[in-house]
Amino acid sequence: MSITDALIGAYALPFMGRALLVLLVLAVVAGVVGVLVNLRGLEFISDGLTHAVFPGLAIGLAVAGTAGLVPGAAIAALAGAVALTFLMRAGIASDAAVAVVLTATFSVGVLVVSRGTDYASALEELLFGRVLTIAPVDVLPLVLVSLAAATMVGVTLKQQLFRAFDPGASRAAGDRGLVLDLVLNSAIALVVVAGSSTVGALLVLALLIVPGAAARLVTRRLWWLFPAAAAVGAVSAWLGLSAGFAISVGAGVDLPAGSTVVGVFVLVYAIILAVRLAVDRAAAPRRAAQGTPPAAEGVARNAGEG
Template sequence: MSLGEALFTAFTVPFMARALLVMLVLAVVAGIVGVLVNLRGLEFISDGLTHAVFPGLAIGLAVAGTAGLLPGAAIAALVAAVVLTLLDRAGVTSDAAIAIVLTAAFSVGVIVVSRSDDYAGELEALLFGRVLTIPPEEVLPLIGVCAVALLAVAVTMKQQLFRAFDARGSLASGDSALRLDLLLNGAVALVVVAAASTVGTLLVLALLIVPGAAARLMTRRLWRLFPAAAVFGAVCAWLGLAVGFAASVGGGVDLPAGSTIVAVFVGAYAVVLGARWIADRAGDRRQSVTRAPIEPATGASSPAGEGR
């Protein structure tokens, strides 16, 4: 099966249709939230939150099986978001706070998973996701988690942007820095929860960071960043699933779905980066030609009155 055929026919299969629905919703929401993460420079905090969900996933799996993954991850991520925000407000440097939360959370998760009989299999599922085996009953909860994350940033969008560009001005206007930081970190945590159930905890960061970074290359208009990131994420998720399906069905190559999606995200970012570089170089050349001094033609007659 060719990639062109897989782009449409692959999603007539029920498990592929479920994966596409969840990934489209997740990619759009992650792209929008990721723009704020990019503007605020919170990529490292997002990395800490991606690892903080790991013990929640592990404990949820140990207590209630696959049905416990989503609530366990949600509780762990929201607790980590609050802890990171409070540590930052307490004066602990952000890098130190993230390192403390990241290492503590990940070590607890590994300890919990190691108590399982199928240690290797369960660890692989938590780290690399299970986008193609999402049960039908988990689709709506995952979409609900994404919707709550989107709502959290939508209702405070103007204040979040004000804080991103002028933190002091935001405080002077009466905005609560603690409330805005908690809401943004909470939205990031919820996106991480949904993504951890699909592409795994190790690859979540790509869904949050790459669309926003690509949007910054695609447009210089602030309000166009959000639709650009959302469209970029949705198209890459669709292509990633189609590539994996075409490779496995048509080429006999079994590619991990989550890793394939992330690889498409990164590859698409490289294409956008290359296109922006070419456009900038072409713009520089046009400007140099426009600004070049006009040389008088050789042998041209002297201006009237010259030499008199």
């Protein structure tokens, strides 16, 4: 199989075209939302939300089959987002709140799945995704869920950034912290819904965390973080699907598509990190000659770009 066949020709197949469309939209939106997750330090809360959707996925699958996955996950995710937001604002430590939601909801999901006749198959699909078996009727709901998350973040983006960097000043300016937290956590939850229905509940966190973390290695410009994260997500999703297809079809090695996509996300991050470290090391003598430490140089650059 040629590289062109893997990167382009494979998507003439209907199931590959559907997978690419959903993953590209999801990866771009997850990248944008993930920047705010990274800036706010909400990685563990995002992990809690990935587990909070599991009972919704399980109940939706039990009640309505695959058609019930997105509605069930959406209800569970939004309920989890609201619960986590109020638990944290009530003074409960965020780690404790996440642990309570994570363990309670995940156990409920496993109990629901265990009542089915095909326990192992259903559990594997919910945990590790079904990106190559997305039905045509599921494409639009998954895209709309992703776009809803993007809209929620886009409408409140300036306020979200203000709250991320200076919560006190944000409150003094009249921003309502509870509303902003609910909006952001709900957007994260919706991304988790779409991701859990494609790459699975255990792997969706990579789509949220990796692009934003990679973007912070690529640029120090605040507003460039969002397109950089979206680009990293989109390219990683495309390369991940292509690599999985090439290895499975061309080499005859059966690889789970969702795990392959996530593996490529991590690989892309590792490459960007290696390049960043190499660039910083090459620039170290110049900084030493100028007497400017790396951190100070970054601050000066940001000030000039503002």
